[in-house]
Amino acid sequence: MDRAAKDKALLDRIGIDQIARNARARRRGQLGLALVFMSPALILVVGVLLVPVLFNIWLSFTKWKKFTGFGEYAGFANYERMPGNPFFNEALINTAIWVGASVVFPIALGLGMAMFFRNLRGAETFKNIIFIPRILAPTAVGVLWFYVYAPDGLLNRGLGLVSGRDVDIGWLYSDATVTPAIIATFVWQTAGLVMVLLLLGLAAIPKDPIEAAHIDGANRWQIFRYITLPLLMPTLLMVTILSVLAGFTVFDLLWVMGANYPGQRSLALAVFMYFEAFQKGSWAFGSAVAVIIGLVVLCVTWVQTVLQGRVDRMTR
Amino acid sequence: MAFDISTLDLDAIERREAAKHKGSTLKLFAAIGFALLWIVPFYFLAISIFKSSNEYSRNPPLALPEGIAPLWDNVTRAWELGSMGQAMMNSAFYGTVGASLAVFFAAMAAFAITRLDIPFRNGWFMLIFAGTVFPFQMYLIPLFFGYQKLGLLNSHMGMLLFYTAICVPFPTLVLRNFMSGLSREMDEAARMDGANEFTVFFRIILPNTIGPMTAVFLLQFTWIWNDMLFSTVLGNRLETRSIMNALLVFQGSYSSIGPNIVLTAALLASLPSIVLFFLLRRHFMQGLQVQQS
Numbered sequence A: 001m002d003r004a005a006k007d008k009a010l011l012d013r014i015g016i017d018q019i020a021r022n023a024r025a026r027r028r029g030q031l032g033l034a035l036v037f038m039s040p041a042l043i044l045v046v047g048v049l050l051v052p053v054l055f056n057i058w059l060s061f062t063k064w065k066k067f068t069g070f071g072e073y074a075g076f077a078n079y080e081r082m083p084g085n086p087f088f089n090e091a092l093i094n095t096a097i098w099v100g101a102s103v104v105f106p107i108a109l110g111l112g113m114a115m116f117f118r119n120l121r122g123a124e125t126f127k128n129i130i131f132i133p134r135i136l137a138p139t140a141v142g143v144l145w146f147y148v149y150a151p152d153g154l155l156n157r158g159l160g161l162v163s164g165r166d167v168d169i170g171w172l173y174s175d176a177t178v179t180p181a182i183i184a185t186f187v188w189q190t191a192g193l194v195m196v197l198l199l200l201g202l203a204a205i206p207k208d209p210i211e212a213a214h215i216d217g218a219n220r221w222q223i224f225r226y227i228t229l230p231l232l233m234p235t236l237l238m239v240t241i242l243s244v245l246a247g248f249t250v251f252d253l254l255w256v257m258g259a260n261y262p263g264q265r266s267l268a269l270a271v272f273m274y275f276e277a278f279q280k281g282s283w284a285f286g287s288a289v290a291v292i293i294g295l296v297v298l299c300v301t302w303v304q305t306v307l308q309g310r311v312d313r314m315t316r
Numbered sequence B: 001m002a003f004d005i006s007t008l009d010l011d012a013i014e015r016r017e018a019a020k021h022k023g024s025t026l027k028l029f030a031a032i033g034f035a036l037l038w039i040v041p042f043y044f045l046a047i048s049i050f051k052s053s054n055e056y057s058r059n060p061p062l063a064l065p066e067g068i069a070p071l072w073d074n075v076t077r078a079w080e081l082g083s084m085g086q087a088m089m090n091s092a093f094y095g096t097v098g099a100s101l102a103v104f105f106a107a108m109a110a111f112a113i114t115r116l117d118i119p120f121r122n123g124w125f126m127l128i129f130a131g132t133v134f135p136f137q138m139y140l141i142p143l144f145f146g147y148q149k150l151g152l153l154n155s156h157m158g159m160l161l162f163y164t165a166i167c168v169p170f171p172t173l174v175l176r177n178f179m180s181g182l183s184r185e186m187d188e189a190a191r192m193d194g195a196n197e198f199t200v201f202f203r204i205i206l207p208n209t210i211g212p213m214t215a216v217f218l219l220q221f222t223w224i225w226n227d228m229l230f231s232t233v234l235g236n237r238l239e240t241r242s243i244m245n246a247l248l249v250f251q252g253s254y255s256s257i258g259p260n261i262v263l264t265a266a267l268l269a270s271l272p273s274i275v276l277f278f279l280l281r282r283h284f285m286q287g288l289q290v291q292q293s
Helices: A003-014 A016-059 A077-081 A086-118 A123-135 A138-149 A154-163 A175-203 A208-215 A220-248 A252-259 A269-279 A283-315 B010-048 B053-058 B070-081 B084-115 B121-132 B137-150 B156-166 B169-181 B185-192 B197-208 B210-226 B229-234 B243-253 B259-279 B281-292
Strands: A062-065 A069-073
Touching: A003 A016, A016 A283, A016 B084, A016 B121, A016 B137, A016 B156, A016 B169, A016 B197, A062 A283, A077 A283, A086 A123, A086 A175, A086 A220, A086 A269, A086 B010, A123 A175, A123 B010, A123 B259, A138 A154, A138 A175, A138 A252, A138 B010, A138 B243, A138 B259, A154 B010, A175 A220, A175 A252, A208 A220, A220 A283, A252 A269, A252 B243, A269 A283, A269 B137, A283 B137, B010 B259, B053 B259, B070 B084, B070 B259, B084 B121, B084 B156, B084 B169, B084 B197, B084 B210, B084 B243, B084 B259, B121 B169, B137 B156, B137 B229, B156 B229, B169 B210, B185 B197, B197 B210, B210 B243, B210 B259, B229 B243, B243 B259, B259 B281
Parallel strands: none
Antiparallel strands: A062 A069
């Protein structure tokens, strides 16, 4: 008896409905078991992360009263307050600067170093040196650079030695220099990771098209521009998104180096939100700022998914 | 294949080789210059911990220390004034227990998602993975009030609960991807022999997943060790404070105490992650690779 006839005989004997019922029963049985396996993860993620997010969204539509707590519905009032707040506007501008700088500088540097170190003998040591700042906590890096930028710190005394005069610029105390100074620290810390990720991407590029182009007389710039760069696009896209998110939500460095002193300073949105909620007690307003941050992050993640899909289709 | 060697332009080949060599020497010097630029802050840190406060302000910042004697004094003062012992114990507890639990729970969930026959397989995964989508700012205020209500604020258990939860979603992604690539033949064979799913999980899947589990454990441990933000919001007490929070407080309130001592504290706080990195560099790099995919 061949396979098809055997299957048909089996179906006739027990009936298709019974088989479907059995499969469903088996699935239900496995679902119970699966829930046992998934429950610790589900309970933790839902209870400690997702429910708070919903609570935060709800809170942003309420009014906070000092003695009765929250509860009174306030519509979009918290959101409407934002544009009129000078600290908010300043934080918004600084965050935009952060996003731009954290994409441009680490990627330009990281890509340059990756191309440079790729075929260099003994590059392992250099790569490690550039990467090491990344394994330190942003807090520790912030403390270290705080003393680099201090009025009697490394940078001023170095500049003094070069110029022959006493230099006492308060890098972290003047509004004009504080953001660029902390961005430089950020670049020092993150360029190594960008470089390593791009090196991984470069290593995955096949050698054949490059050799073929070389034989056809393409120069190094043409090879980079028309072969390496397009093939590196998926990695570059991922690194760009990572950088945008890192720059948009930067907090630790700012808090250690620039915000942790009396009075409000709008170094970026995340710092502004923390200050409003935890130092001024404007809980509802702070949660509305958090929702705005969340919305932007979700949009960026969505754009990444769309672009990733497009790149995947292109390279397939 | 035979060919006449005299047809080769040996001079041209030699010129090209020489140019290549010269190019790489130049490149090497450029690389050294660049690495020096990167290393200056580390050098500054490394020599500052050997200076007394007086020496630090008297001598140029990049001058070599006069001796190594002040190191011990710097360490003890940073340790005692910054209450770093307590903070290190706290962070070690949060890091080891929190990251272990999180990775284990993630492995359990990944097992259910990849091996058991369940409806909405992807939906369950997305629900857990949703924990990585939102920025930390959205957790701060609700957790602060929730913890206050439940009496978890400034408690070790509350801190551990949060750190475990935040470390679950990412390992779930990594371990799901890894487990779906594991051959099914072994666990099918074990099931034929009458093994139940718990046996399959503990005896077959877990032992084969140790590599990626170690990699994500290291990543999550480092995340917890380096966290400052959630400790300032949920556990800002001497008894529950994380090491990075302790460093922040030390820098803020004792800034008059001398940069040499605060810098020593910063180095002490970073030592565990530096040591871990050099001991387990391979796992770290593996972790980066999984982070990328």
